[in-house]
Amino acid sequence: MKKVFNIIICLLPLAALAQKIDRTKAPAPGKAPIIQVGSPVKFTLPNGLKVFVVKNTKLPRVIASLNFNLDGFKEADKAGLADMAGQLVKRGTSTKTKEQIDEAVEYLGGSLSTSSASAVASSLKSNFPALFGLMSEVILHPALSAEELEKVRKQTISGIESNKDDADAIAENVVKKLVYGANHPFGEIMTTKTVNAIKVEDVKSFVNNYWKPNIASLFFVGDIEPMEAKKLAEKYLGTWQKGNVPAQQFEKSAKPAKTYVAVVDRPSSVQSVVTIATPIQLVKGAPNDIASNVMNNILGGGFSGRLFANLREKHGFTYGAYSSLQSNKYVGIFKAEASVRNEKTDSSIQETLAEINKIRSEKVGEDELSRMKNYLAGGFARSLENPTTIAGFALNIDKYNLPADYYQKYLTNLALVSAAQVQEVATSLLQPSQMHIVVVGDAKQVAKGLEKYGEVKYFDIEGNEVAAPKEVKADASLTVEKLLNNTIQAMGGKEQIEKIKDAQLNGKVSVMGQSIDVVQKIIQPGSAVMLMSMGGMVVSKQAVVDGKYEVSQQGMQAPITDEIKEGLDESTYLVPELMYQQKGYKLNIVGIEKVDGKDAIDVEITSPSGKKSHRFYDKETYLLVKTAKVEKGPQGPITQQQYYKNYQKVEGVSFAKEAVMDLGQFKMNLNFEAIKVNQGIKPDDLK
């Protein structure tokens, strides 16, 4: 029978009801509510399946939840196997296709989900027996077909691809691999490669080996009588055969010998995801379990943790900063995490470490401690609103061999936690000198200065160590003159270039199925026009013909400034490097940058009017590979970048057949389909 335990919440003071309110201080709490932690009805089927029933008639719903006691499963070069097997289980049975199962479940207004170590179904009470029948069918007779595996594989790979750009997902992967180690099941990262290695036989052997009733617990929660639940369990899962489950053995995850910084370079980041983490030995129900939880909440639990107060409220570095502590029978983890703006990466690490040091070195005040206990006690009371909480309690008691009254005594034990215990668990669990500090962000902007926390190492998004992004200095012997000469040579040489009197380039930009035609005509030196048209209509024109300048957008003339004149004049040269020095441009070699993965020489160019821009020349070929300049936009400065690719010689002179224009939010590819030279173009042809 269902037993009910009554617990009085802590020893909160009783407040007399005031007739008039005093606004100047918070009202005292009322009489502590009586908290009832119901105990589920429990029985075991002959095949070893443990069944728990938590009756709760508040809503006419029932949830059935099957959980396998399966913590960690080593997958090695098949990382993702258990996850994918878990998904595959509900995708077809010996008698039903996936589509039929989905439809049948949803026709009952229910839901059914499966994962590597669980199956959960819920619906309104009236439809529950039918739904439970479907649930048992996927548990006992999953089809595990090759066809469905391919679908799951494809989706999983898409998920992996999509996560490659998600800073939080990257952080999560790299942190787990570094903290637990690549050889620990908790540290394995799914990659396209490991997912592709999974075969249908692997999935079948996983399900056959591990989905056994003797390591499983089944919960019924909601508007259901225990007898009814028992009948359902026996009817649908009574025939399930027990079996030996292979034992699992893992290496221990060790703390790093010394604190270090792991940087994952994500150049597009506007925020750094900073995680300070370490493996911990903490088991649910251990003597320090509750004190550890109190400690973690003081440090970084929600809105009233110290990390939140410091990093968000005091400094405004972030939207939120939190810590978490996970216990586990093999190895647990501590994490302090925040997404902070780039320039505050260093400061955020500093403040987080300072808070960790503080909770170790200073005893928490009685006031803060009792407030945190109230917080946890209240949270405990509120969690009882959800009937599955009781099921979760029973699961933990069973899984971790906790005393049967662990949760009944939880509030009493919580009240006993002392400041000394809090400090002791902080000291024993958190060693600031043995932390992984993981930063996912724009290394160029944020990595500087992080050496003070330990060696700075670089990792890719799969947690493999990589070389630091090189900061290459340009060759000191390379002068501007040499560079210009090399470039001019690479483009075909002065003589060849000057032999070209005129050129016409026809290209296309395609945007969303719409095609823009681009025509560029040049008469060297002095005259040039660029026309862009859509469906025969000219949408943009830029021209200089015999000293007359014109810039128009959709027929609207733009005012001509000196800067525009300069730009147009420059466009009349196929190789402006020929004229830079004569015309008074100042050039300065700034350094080396990667362009499309290759080293390029970055040259800052200052025009006679003072306009600055950058040109990047490939370090090996000296061909122009990129230009960059900052223009004023309606919402502030915009960096315009153009990339030049696929050089081909026409009459001995190199032309880039492909240009990519990148305006930050907008990017388009321009392909030149035809390049003709010396056709005798006249200035009139440019008008």
Add this chain to the structure above:
Amino acid sequence: MKKQFLLSCLLLFIGATAFGQSIQFEKYVLSNGLKVILHEDHSAPVVAVTALYHVGSKNEDTARTGFAHFFEHLLFEGSENIKRGEFDKYVTNAGGALNANTSQDRTFYYELLPSNQVELGLWLESERMMHAKIEQIGVNTQREVVKEEKRQRMDNRPYGSFLNEMLKRAFKVHPYRWSPIGSMDHLNAAKLEEFIQFYKTYYVPNNCVLSIAGDFNKAELKEKIAAYFGTIPTGTLAINRPSIKEPALGGEVRDIIYDNVQLPGVFQAYRAPKQGGDEYYAFNVLSTILSGGASSRMNKVLVDKKQEAAAAQSVPFFNEDEGVLITLAIANVGVKIETLEQSMDSVTFQLKNELVGEREFQKVKNQITSDLVASKATMAGIAESLANNEVYFGDANLINTELEKYNKVTREDLLNVAKKYLNKDNRVVLYYLPKQKAVSK
């Protein structure tokens, strides 16, 4: 066959209504205009104290967007009797939880507390309404926090900008054209005086519904509510309630957004009527047909059969004045975005061409029935539903009668709504495409 089918429908239907629990509540108005809704329930020692202010981003000045959401942050800064930064501490110290959220129509604050702390909730909410601290230091701090929130939720997250991008194209004149996060430049430019003015205008008892659900004694609670809220003066400043009618879209709007994403995505928004009418309920049913569960059409066709989408969803985004039905899909690796869009269209447009089958129609009604029951699982959910229904429809009791509205929807209604609204010239289509890898500057 037919008979059996009808019988099973009938059983399901009886099953659902026989157990549909009625939510009892009391509603009254204080003399200062504050609406109070109370739902007493002793099943767990918890209480949800909520305050819904009828102000969202649509009430904002076009030069001061982001104000409503900014207040959702600012009003945790403290009051005359609550020191700066301590508002949330009172709640967490009591073992409670609190938060707030802002939509285009309203701002919602809540405290979830152990039931012996219900008075704390009243004190906090009455302090917030009576004399919150609007000071420069709080403005400055929260401005940084909001900027980080924007970076984290929109700028740093793949596809995170889609709602902003969608709204500004779907609406040309209505204030729904901006999303609650608003403009950081506007927040930077705003003077302290303007924040104070906004507070005095919108944070007044006559613009608020106080909705409380949970374990309390109603008679005692009513006395306390009168004591805490009764003396707060009625607001006198004019509340801006825009009555702008957004004209028809007048043709399909298409655009490309280059973002830090790996997989291309298609985001479509069909302009739709405002919430609450018959068409609104039909739209929600349509949306469930499209993406409610694994057997829904988008999941079945796009994700499963054709395997063109890694994920596909339809989101009914309905508001007080106007709505949109959003359909979106993220392409699987190697799938052309145009192909994906074509498949999405064929799924969506099928709703215009064919009557939904009887069994499928019954299926989505069963799903909706189930969801409506589930939405009553928490005191917080109940308190929020009661407040929303009161503010939007003047009918808190809709929480008990909403199922009837859904049951009135016929298959023909679905066809009509689809024909009327799910048209190309009534939609915005955005392609999200990956920025190329080469960018290094």
